[in-house]
Amino acid sequence: MVRTLTSTAIVRVTPARRKSWTVRLADFLDTLHTLMTTSMRISNAKARRELGWAPTVPTYREGIPLVTKASR
Incomplete structure (x- = not known):
C-alpha cells in the first residue's frame, strides 16, 4: 500500500524539462x-561625518594586500 502511494506521488522530470x-x-x-x-x-x-x-588606507587597492595578509 505505501509503495503504491509513494510510486504514484513521484513526479518524473523529463529531459525536456531539465536545463542542460x-x-x-x-x-x-x-x-x-x-x-x-x-x-x-x-x-x-x-x-566620516557622523562617526x-x-x-586606514586611502584606496581599496592599497587595502587588498593588507586583507590577504591578515587572512593567512
Missing part, C-alpha cells in the same frame, strides 16, 4: 558578468 549544464553555465556567466560590470560606487562621507571615522 550548458544552459545553466550560460545563465551563471551572464549573472556573473552583470555583477562584475555593474557600478557599485559608494561613499564613506556619512561615516569621525577615517580609513
Whole structure:
C-alpha cells in the first residue's frame, strides 16, 4: 500500500524539462558578468561625518594586500 502511494506521488522530470549544464553555465556567466560590470560606487562621507571615522588606507587597492595578509 505505501509503495503504491509513494510510486504514484513521484513526479518524473523529463529531459525536456531539465536545463542542460550548458544552459545553466550560460545563465551563471551572464549573472556573473552583470555583477562584475555593474557600478557599485559608494561613499564613506556619512561615516566620516557622523562617526569621525577615517580609513586606514586611502584606496581599496592599497587595502587588498593588507586583507590577504591578515587572512593567512
